[in-house]
Amino acid sequence: MKTNYWIIVASKDHVKDAVLQGIAQTCHGKAAPLKRMRKDDYIIYYSGKQTISKPEKCHEFTALGKVVDDEIYQHHVSDDFCPSRRNIDFLECEDLSILPLINDLQFIQNKKNGVTLSVLEFLK
Template identity: 50%
Template structure:
């Protein structure tokens, strides 16, 4: 059964993942990634543009489908070996501001989870955001 997930990551890091065809959540932890299965969908929510910066973004910034079977580890920097999953990203998309998402009837049940790095959402909630993000090709 297909599940729908949100990862909370700065837009700068989301863009790296989209470019490289991978996702990474919770500072590279393996557990959250392995909760997702091949064929599941992932929305990225970006509270900020850059992780170390204070400039707020508060928008959903990417959407994709998990295309592999399990997390794998990479060396990103010396002494940093995060886990990733391969993702096929839907492109092009536009950012969906949090103000728009607040209009969805399930918003309140997910709002407090945005401080966590990874969580499951309903298909209805996912599709609502995805529709807002689609751009005409």
């Protein structure tokens, strides 16, 4: 089976927390995007913002990891929030600005507004 590469969009503060926990979580905890991933696929986190509730921009790739297994599980955060997650083995890497890379990234169709990525992109 071929290896796929996925981009998950999340604020940088959420990404750093996910890295510490060794997990991926998408679309406010929805399972559907996680079900598309397979063991040994790679994920790249892209952060358009520094913090989810603040306007400060980031525009960086903020984490890179490998999907550990084929298990999706729910994690109880609060009585009304039980997001789906996957286990990820994150690689040690530095944050990287997307801005100088936009013209070379084939999956970005609109180069002018290229820093607006979908929540989950599949890299071909």
